Amino acid sequence: MLVIGVAGGTGSGKTTVVRKIAEQFQEDEVAILSQDSYYFDNSHLSLEERRKKNFDHPDSVEFGLMIDHVKKLQKGIPVNEPVYSFISCTRMEESRQVTPKEVLIVEGILCLTNKALRNLMDIKVFVDCDSDIRLSRVIRRDMNERSRNVDQVLDRYEKTVRPSHLQFIEPTKRFADIIIPQGGMNQVAINILTNHINHTLKNN
Ligand SMILES: Nc1ncnc2c1ncn2[C@@H]1O[C@H](COP(=O)(O)OP(=O)(O)O)[C@@H](O)[C@H]1O
Numbered sequence: 001m002l003v004i005g006v007a008g009g010t011g012s013g014k015t016t017v018v019r020k021i022a023e024q025f026q027e028d029e030v031a032i033l034s035q036d037s038y039y040f041d042n043s044h045l046s047l048e049e050r051r052k053k054n055f056d057h058p059d060s061v062e063f064g065l066m067i068d069h070v071k072k073l074q075k076g077i078p079v080n081e082p083v084y085s086f087i088s089c090t091r092m093e094e095s096r097q098v099t100p101k102e103v104l105i106v107e108g109i110l111c112l113t114n115k116a117l118r119n120l121m122d123i124k125v126f127v128d129c130d131s132d133i134r135l136s137r138v139i140r141r142d143m144n145e146r147s148r149n150v151d152q153v154l155d156r157y158e159k160t161v162r163p164s165h166l167q168f169i170e171p172t173k174r175f176a177d178i179i180i181p182q183g184g185m186n187q188v189a190i191n192i193l194t195n196h197i198n199h200t201l202k203n204n
């Protein structure tokens with residue numbers, strides 16, 4: 001199994017890049033694990049307290065479980081990926097079964113911050129994007145999909161998202177084998193990655 005890690009700031013285009021790569025393969029060839037699914041469940045806190053948490057800090061993610069799932073998939077064992085709700089900021093009762101495939105893409109803002117997880121990756125990718133563009137995308141997305149108003153989005157951006165991006169996420173660019181500017185629109189980078197994956201699969 002080829003494990004590809006895709007990191008980058010919130011709104012940088014990670015999900016778009018991953019989708020475009022996955023589209024180049026058959027459904028039974030590529031499995032995807034999202035780091036967002038592994039946010040700790042904070043249902044013991046009130047919604048107000050949950051919304052104040054720093055979700056851009058590495059401690060907000062249950063990396064132990066995520067690493068265990070990647071290792072199981074590498075051994076050919078299916079896993080149950082948790083389902084996380086950005087509206088309630090809790091884990092849902094249900095989970096999603098992920099079955100082992102030839103390629104596993106692990107995607108998320110903090111997925112290159114954890115050394116043990118990094119060590120399981122064969123290719124590390126960082127999707128790069130200016131912070132003003134990311135912020136404007138995040139405002140739209142959080143208002144449309146995550147039940148937030150503009151004040152809540154900007155308040156979180158100033159207090160936790162931006163400082164943690166600079167402290168934890170941006171520095172992980174140095175671990176990347178490939179840095180992709182213009183995210184999902186960078187068809188050249190997506191083709192290069194797809195060709196590399198195909199080449200590696202053929203030679204294994
Ligand atoms: N290169 C791009 N140009 C314009 N819009 C984009 C581009 N890449 C992503 N988007 C849009 O920006 C938003 C965030 O992209 P997404 O891929 O979900 O980012 P991430 O997973 O890094 O948070 C989505 O609405 C997506 O359609």
Ligand SMILES: O=c1ccn([C@@H]2O[C@H](COP(=O)(O)O)[C@@H](O)[C@H]2O)c(=O)[nH]1
Nearest residue numbers: 010011036039055056086089108109161
């Ligand atoms: O309950 C939550 C958990 C996380 N977030 C924010 O989401 C982004 C990461 O998601 P991407 O899809 O990679 O953009 C991160 O900036 C967290 O702060 C949230 O809003 N609510």
